[in-house]
Every structure is written in C-alpha cells, then in structure tokens.
Amino acid sequence: MDGGDSLSSGRVAEALRRAILTGDLAPGSRIRQEEVATRFATSRIPVREALRQLEAEGLVTLVPHSGAWVARLDRAECVEIYRIRERLEPMALGESVGALTQEDIAELAGLAEAIEQTPEVDDFLRLDREFHLRSYRRANMPRLMAMIERFWNTMQQYRRAYTVLIGTEGRWAVHHEHRLLMEAIQRRDRHGAEELLRLHIRRTRRELATRTDIF
Amino acid sequence: MDGGDSLSSGRVAEALRRAILTGDLAPGSRIRQEEVATRFATSRIPVREALRQLEAEGLVTLVPHSGAWVARLDRAECVEIYRIRERLEPMALGESVGALTQEDIAELAGLAEAIEQTPEVDDFLRLDREFHLRSYRRANMPRLMAMIERFWNTMQQYRRAYTVLIGTEGRWAVHHEHRLLMEAIQRRDRHGAEELLRLHIRRTRRELATRTDIF
C-alpha cells in the first residue's frame, strides 16, 4: 500500500485498513474519532485525515456532522464492482503474461497449489488474492494495479462471507478455473488467459449475486 | 461533483478543483496550505482535508513534510489512463445505450452538432466532455461513472494542450467518429457503439502519445 509511513495519519490509516480487511472492524461498525485517537496515542487530526484517505479507498463511509462507518456494500454495489473488475483485471493479466519470468510462473503455480491444499478460510483468501495480484505484477500499469487492489480491499469482507458460505467443497470451480488459467499463462496465451479470467470473475459475481444471505 | 457542500473542506476542494480544471492552477504548481487558507478565509485544517480529497481524485500530488502540487502526468501515465478508459467507457456506453430516452439521444445529437460548430477550445472541451459523459448517463453504474469522471478531470489539462495543438482543422477525425457513434446510438447498436468508442479513445491516445511537446 504506502509502506511504513512516518506520518501519524499514515500509520492510523494502515492500522484501520488492516482491521477492516481482517474483519476486526465489521461493515457498518461505527468509527469514533476520539476512540481511535486514544487507541493510537495521537490526536484526532491524524485520525480525520486517515478516515479521509480510507474513504477515498472505498473502505469507509463519511457522513458530515454525523460520523464514519466501515463501508457497507449492498448487492448492487458488489455486482457493479465485479463487473468493473471483469474489464480491468483481464487487461492487467493480458499486459502481464508476456512479461512474467519463469520464476514468476513457478511462484504462481505454487500459489495455485497452496490454494487447493488449504482448508482455512483466511489462508484461502490471502493466497487467492496473492495469486491473482501477482499474476498482474508485470503489467507495468501502476494506476491500474492500484485500482484493482482497492477493489480487492473493498470486497474482502464479502469475499470472506461468501467463502465461508460455500465451504471447502464449494471451491472446486475456483480450483478448476485456476488450473485453466495457469495453463494459459504457461503457454503465454494472452487472449486465452484474459478470457478465462473474465469468466472466472463473472462466475463468481453471479454466484455471489444469488447469495442473498450475505447482505 | 458533490454539490454545494456545507463543509468548509468541501468548498475548498471544489474551488481548487475548478481552478485546476480551468487551468488557473497549472500542473506542477505548488499549493501552499496557508495561502489557500487565507484566500478562503479559513484555517489550514479544511485545506488539508481538501488536498487529501483531491489527491484521491488524482488532481493533486502530496509529499509528506514537503508540500502539495497540482498533479503532473508524464506521457506514460497519460497513456495508461487512456488504456484504462478504453476498457471502462465502452462498458458504460454499452450499459447506457439501451436505456437512453429519445430526449437523451436528441440532446446528444445537439451536443455533437455544437461540438462541430464551435471554434473555441474551452467550449470544445466542455461540450466534448458533456457529450461523452451524458451518453453514459443511463448506465446505472454510479461507481463506474465516478471513476470515469475522475479520469476526465485528471486528463483535462492535457486534453486542452492537445486540442490547442491540433487546432480546429485537426478535429475532423473527432467529428467523424462522433457521427458514427451517434448513428450506432440511434440504432441502439450496443456492440457497435462500444467498439466505436474504444477506437475513438484509442486513436486519441495514439495521437496524444506521439505529441511529445505536451509533456
């Protein structure tokens, strides 16, 4: 993200971001400035700036004169984000496949393997994220990468809820698609990889959309 | 953008945004907090929050302990933004075409006409922006729209420089493409419109990329 920022606001933002991503702060929970300020032994000014930053990242909702809440997405918003991802991530992958090194590909294969092995939800989420984001690593489009990462962050809590719901046996489609994706990457099949990724995201979107019990 | 915000930071952000878009604040110019604060008869706190917001929008670059500058894009960044737009705006248009009303289409036709008529650079820029953004209006994807608008904002200054460079006689390709686009919209040809828009943006990107004298 923005690394070991020496600024107070940066540290607060990073900590809050982590707390939101890990689920310690659930969607809809209120964030009180003073409370955060005391917890981080600072004043409210850096907290306010951190909240501004997180709002820009889509992790927090700010209401003037009212307060800050961990962003809560309804189904329509989730679907919209997935549909945007369906366009952006294939581009990132397409730009990247040709430039991935053999080491990169080996690493991706290892991640795909690890994803299939782990039963833990949090490991699954982390590895799946690593797998996809690293496959875009050589795209050389920093703004695009930043946007994609922000989307993964804002979706994280809903991905977790969904992953818990489907259970380990519900992941076979993911594993299958990852294997196809890896094959396309290995043969440097740019268009094939793009299309597979698009379908991968689209299928996930559709399944998520049917799951009414997440929202 | 976010209308007549009652918050001080919102007013400052809006004013600074306007100043950047109109070119009153050129790319690379430094923005001093105190100076802005006195100009708006407020303290530095709201100014800082406004700067944070504008940074998130990509209009301002913030460097810790150093200062704020109007964002300056190099050619690579411009190209990247255009390439992202090539994927996002066709989606917005594709979602919108089917839902545009006859009044919407008439309005778009009027804008396309006005674009061809005006010799003024600023009018051209404003009308062209209106034309495209309004064609996406019925997409019903608010986040996508917000992203697209931010891109138009961050590109505005470079669009202006480019438009000045090519002169009125250099706009024939734009006019031609707008006419084709209007025809596709009128026959509700979703895929045709998407493809035409993609090519429209791509051609602009390529011409912009050759123009080394803008950066």
Added chain:
DNA sequence: CGCCACTTGATTGGATACAATTCAGCCGGA
C-alpha cells in the same frame, strides 16, 4: 395517550498554538 418543541449530552468540524521537518543559502576548508 400521542405529538411536538426543547434541552442535554455526545460527537464532529474548525481555529489557534506549538513541534518537527525540510530546504535554500551561507560559510569554512581543502
């Protein structure tokens, strides 16, 4: 009994004051 204006407490927004950091210019020395 229900409704509305008011009060009160908590919370956020903003102003002022102070600390930390940067950077340009200067000085001394090799």
Added chain:
DNA sequence: TCCGGCTGAATTGTATCCAATCAAGTGGCG
C-alpha cells in the same frame, strides 16, 4: 573552485481548545 556541513526561515504535521451540529431523551400541551 568545489564540496560538505550548518543554520534559520518557511512550511508542514500535530495537539489542544472551542463552536456547530446531531440524536436521543424529556416534559408540556392538545
């Protein structure tokens, strides 16, 4: 002449204090 460190003014970052705003609870009135 060039280089390195020093210094102080300018600027940003943070803390503290006060004002504005909102929400919940209260009491009076119809």
